[in-house]
Amino acid sequence: MRGPWARRAAETFAVLAIGDAVIELVSxxxxxxxxxxxPEGSRxxxxFFAENPNLMRLLGAGQLAFGLWLALRQYREGWPPTG
Structure with a gap:
């Protein structure tokens, strides 16, 4: 089992991923x-994604699923947290 700070860090990352995914889905x-x-490659x-918004929405849906999976995983691993 991972320590409480590692689990908190993973959940923080999950929250950021979920928020970013919602923005990708909406706008x-x-x-x-x-x-x-x-750099030009990044631009x-x-x-490309601005010209293909449905691909960005698909990316957002995948990111949302990943963020939810990551967050919920924290609760299945040794709940309640200690420390």
Missing amino acids: PREHSLLWEAG RIAR
């Missing part, structure tokens, strides 16, 4: 364009 084009920065990827 995929604007979310993609917000990250159009940095190209952001533009």
Whole structure:
């Protein structure tokens, strides 16, 4: 079993993933364009997803599923937490 801080870190990551996924589902084009920065390769990827919002929504759905799985996994592993 992992320690409480590792489990808290995993849940924090899950919460961030879930929040990002919701934004991708609701506003995929604007979310993609917000990250159009940095090297040309990164900007190209952001533009690709902005031009293909349903692909961004699909990515968001996968990210949402992963975030929920990760968060719920914390509760199945030795609940309640100690320490």
